[in-house]
Amino acid sequence: MKIRWRSFICLIVCVLVQVALMRYVTFFPDVILLFVVFTGIFRGGTEAAVSGFLAGFLRGCFSVGTSALDIFLFPAVGILSSALGGKVYRQNPVAQIFIAAIAVVTVVIAHTIYLNVMTGSGIGIGFVFLNSWKTLVATVLVAPFFFVFLKGALGLGE
Numbered sequence: 001m002k003i004r005w006r007s008f009i010c011l012i013v014c015v016l017v018q019v020a021l022m023r024y025v026t027f028f029p030d031v032i033l034l035f036v037v038f039t040g041i042f043r044g045g046t047e048a049a050v051s052g053f054l055a056g057f058l059r060g061c062f063s064v065g066t067s068a069l070d071i072f073l074f075p076a077v078g079i080l081s082s083a084l085g086g087k088v089y090r091q092n093p094v095a096q097i098f099i100a101a102i103a104v105v106t107v108v109i110a111h112t113i114y115l116n117v118m119t120g121s122g123i124g125i126g127f128v129f130l131n132s133w134k135t136l137v138a139t140v141l142v143a144p145f146f147f148v149f150l151k152g153a154l155g156l157g158e
């Protein structure tokens with residue numbers, strides 16, 4: 001139970017940090033998404049779905065037009081991360097980078113398709129990747145370091 005409370009506090013801190021710093025750092029990693037991926041890899045599918053729902057709701061509150069999608073997308077990403085985390089050695093930084101990259105690509109593609117459908121625009125997924133490559137690369141490369149931090153903050157052992 002203590003881990004769940006710590007996890008909830010870490011999620012709130014991730015949301016506050018991301019909302020505060022994304023405005024000033026153009027390539028700030030998506031720590032909310034990384035939190036969901038971490039939960040999927042290290043805490044399992046059920047907790048990943050719950051934290052994904054909360055993360056999607058909180059992220060949607062600060063996003064323009066994607067809150068309905070995020071509430072369903074983030075639990076799906078958490079479950080996907082859990083499934084992938086069960087197939088690899090979860091302590092391996094390369095595996096963590098791989099899973100984070102799949103999560104980032106999934107979110108970008110889903111957001112692009114959703115916004116194209118909702119607004120009637122035809123922005124290509126490649127264009128979105130090219131415009132946000134710094135944030136995407138930062139998110140993927142920061143993942144193993146962020147996961148080590150979260151393991152310590154949540155009191156999770158090896």
